[in-house]
Amino acid sequence: MAKQSKKKLLSKMIIYGIGTVILYVLLLTNQDLVNQKFTLGGFYALLPIGTAFIFSFIHGNFTSYFWTVIGIEAKKRREIK
Amino acid sequence: MHDITQTVSNFVDLNWMNMTYLFLVGFIGGLVSGFIGSGGAFVLTPGMMSMGVPGLVAVASNMCHKFPKALVGAIKRAKYGQVDIKLGLIMGASAEAGVLIGAQIQENIKRSFGDAGSNLYVSVAFVVVLAIVGGFVLGDAFKSKKNTQIEVEEEEVTRIAKWIQSINIPGTMIYFRSLNAKVSVLFTIPLGFATGMLAATIAVGGFIGVPSMIYLLGAPSLMASATELVIAFVMGMGGSFKYALHGLVDIRLAMIILAGSLFGIQLGAIGTTYVKGYMIKLVMGTIMVIVLFSRALMIPVYLSQLNLISHLGETMVKILKASSFAIMVLALLFGGLMVLGALVKGIKEEKRLEKGLSVT
Secondary structure: OOHHHHHHHHHHHHHHHHHHHHHHHHHHHOHHHHHHHOOOOHHHHHHHHHHHHHHHHHHHHHHHHHHHHOOOOOOOOOOOO | OHHHHHHOOOOOOOOHHHHHHHHHHHHHHHHHHHHHOOOOHHHHHHHHHHOOOOHHHHHHHHHHHHHHHHHHHHHHHHHOOOOOHHHHHHHHHHHHHHHHHHHHHHHHHHHHHHHHHHHHHHHHHHHHHHHHHHHHHHHHHHHHHHHHHOOOOOOOOOHHHHHHHHOOOOOOEEEEOOOOEEEEHHHHHHHHHHHHHHHHHHOOOHHHHHHHHHHHHOOOHHHHHHHHHHHHHHHHHHHHHHHHHOOOOOHHHHHHHHHHHHHHHHHHHHHHOOOOHHHHHHHHHHHHHHHHHHHHHHHHHHHHHOOOOOOOOHHHHHHHHHHHHHHHHHHHHHHHHHHHHHHHHHHHHHHHHHHHHHHO
């Protein structure tokens, strides 16, 4: 892999990593508020569902870049003849 | 459900021990489900309950980590060309109906026979399904392994799948790319439904979903396990929403499990690119058979609670419960190790091959 693209991957990993940390800090430092609002039911059901989507996007990207950066990647397809 | 909502307004306190435990189990569960399409729930739900989380909240929170995890896994595996979105969505929608009916049956059993009756039903379902399907999958995995060793690349489509593919019911035929054939939705709908029923009963619908796609519809194992992630996403999101409407999701628990499981699911998905189809069957069959023993141990406990057999002593019950949970954890750990082993072996071989290519 070219050097530059490795750098790019690393910076993307760091950006998504920071995003992930922010999300988890926000969640864990506001537990009382979260427990209270997220469990009201009805229309408030969108809160936990929306949270799950946001976390999966940010943290999902972070984990994807994480494994790529440390060198664990999918098998490359090559034509065997 | 409203009474329960009130009692759970005070969710458990999270400490570092609990969080580390959830993160790790999430990671291994993710690793396995990235590979075989599902798994982890059978350890996570009882694990959360042992922390003092009420049963329904444990189920709801587990589900709320499952759907985003399945989404991330499905996207990853779609990049490798392993996902049949159409099949996943059609089976997912019918699985949703299966979940609703399955949950209704559970409630009726609980009302008529109490907790012990409902637990017995769940355990019997576990044992019967896992014995039949798990035994078959594992047996076939060994057979496929032999075939692979004599360089047969393609997995063979079963006779029953060929028969299902040959039936033409006008107006219901849909082309599925994983099968490379048209199949009537009148076949896929009951399979999805059964997947949902099982998910509502034992929390792991994939134990029916994946084998049915492989053996009854004729999908390759790698595509079946990847497509299961789409089914799990559809089913999990519908279920989570239903629970969230009643305020039963503890989002903190769900997101901590997700923190670990997203690391795992990426790794499990990467692992699938290094293996042949039989490896999926081998991991799935092994987990199913080990879990079967775990649940079988609990049957005497529930039978005695229902006074159907002579009363078991308290120590005996404790021993059975602890062994059952330990075996379940072992099943997940073993599955995780098999996935990691396959990944490490695959990467090593790839590096060796790359070196060889660069030399020549």
